[in-house]
Amino acid sequence: MKILLLNGPNLNLLGQREPEIYGHTTLADIEAKVRERAAELKVQIEFRQSNLEGELVNWIQQAKGQFDVIVINAAAYTHTSIALRDAIAAGGVPTIEIHLSNVHAREEFRHKSLIAPVCRGQITGFGQKSYILGLEAAVDVKDY
Ligand code: CA2
Numbered sequence: 001m002k003i004l005l006l007n008g009p010n011l012n013l014l015g016q017r018e019p020e021i022y023g024h025t026t027l028a029d030i031e032a033k034v035r036e037r038a039a040e041l042k043v044q045i046e047f048r049q050s051n052l053e054g055e056l057v058n059w060i061q062q063a064k065g066q067f068d069v070i071v072i073n074a075a076a077y078t079h080t081s082i083a084l085r086d087a088i089a090a091g092g093v094p095t096i097e098i099h100l101s102n103v104h105a106r107e108e109f110r111h112k113s114l115i116a117p118v119c120r121g122q123i124t125g126f127g128q129k130s131y132i133l134g135l136e137a138a139v140d141v142k143d144y
Helices: 027-041 053-063 075-079 082-091 129-139
Strands: 002-007 044-049 069-073 095-099 121-124
Touching: 002 027, 002 053, 002 129, 027 044, 027 129, 053 069, 053 082, 069 082, 069 129, 095 129, 121 129
Parallel strands: 002 044, 002 069, 069 095, 095 121
Antiparallel strands: none
């Protein structure tokens, strides 16, 4: 099984800014933990980050036939991007939405996810563990 794990804008800054919200863990630390768990689960993982909406759209489009599941932390694009939503809907690759913080406990503009209706489910608020939970949900996605 091949899983594509996508990260949206500014997540490359994790661990360097706003530690009171996002903690001290870097995206590289998260990637290492995800790779460890993926090895235990015997699944292949491709881990990417982009600050560019169009690049994320391209990756989602290209995932068809290459990956079995997408796990995505779309970051701020979660709340703004019809383009990402359309790409997920059109791509037909089952997609799981994840967030580090609990978006529903934050500012009102973060309560709305434009991608949630086209994702299989949403995992939000468990810090870096959201990535592990997303991966575990991805492995079993056909059973849900
Ligand atoms: O909680 C999450 O995972 C978010 O997707 C993170 C996004 C935010 O816009 C979403 O509402 C929730 C922000 C990612 C940016 O991360 C930063 C890390 C360090 C410094 C600044 C931003």
